[in-house]
Amino acid sequence: MGDHGMAYAPQPIGGAGMGLPRGALNNVQRRFLRAGRILVTAGWLVLTYTTTSNRVRANAEHAVVGLALLLLGMFLIVLSPVANQFPGAARAGAAVADAVLFYLFAPGN
DSSP states (O other): OTTTTOOOOOOOSOOSSOOOOTTOOOHHHHHHHHHHHHHHHHHHHHHHHHHHOSOSSOOHHHHHHHHHHHHHHHHHHHHGGGTTTOHHHHHHHHHHHHHHHHHHSOOOO
16 A cells, blocks of 8 residues: 555654755655646646636636635645644645545556
8 A cells, every 4th residue: 555545744854864965855845746736737727718718707616716726736835845844734735735646646556
């Protein structure tokens, strides 16, 4: 099963002589960035389609969903560099990132 079902527990960067080089991203930060980029792209596409469509009445619901996706993606991208400093926000972000990544890119059986 691997680490797909495990919850996020913040770990200090560095430890017993095994510190990460400055500027290196850990697995959680990469996962936040990957999910954030997916959500920002999806939100931007929905907003662009909703606002530039040739229909007379655009669905306001689509614009709200697009804005929510865009803001959620930005939250994950902004949270990624400081995930180890804010463990509560990182747990919530990890739940969202896992839901996005496992829904869109389900691991094979």
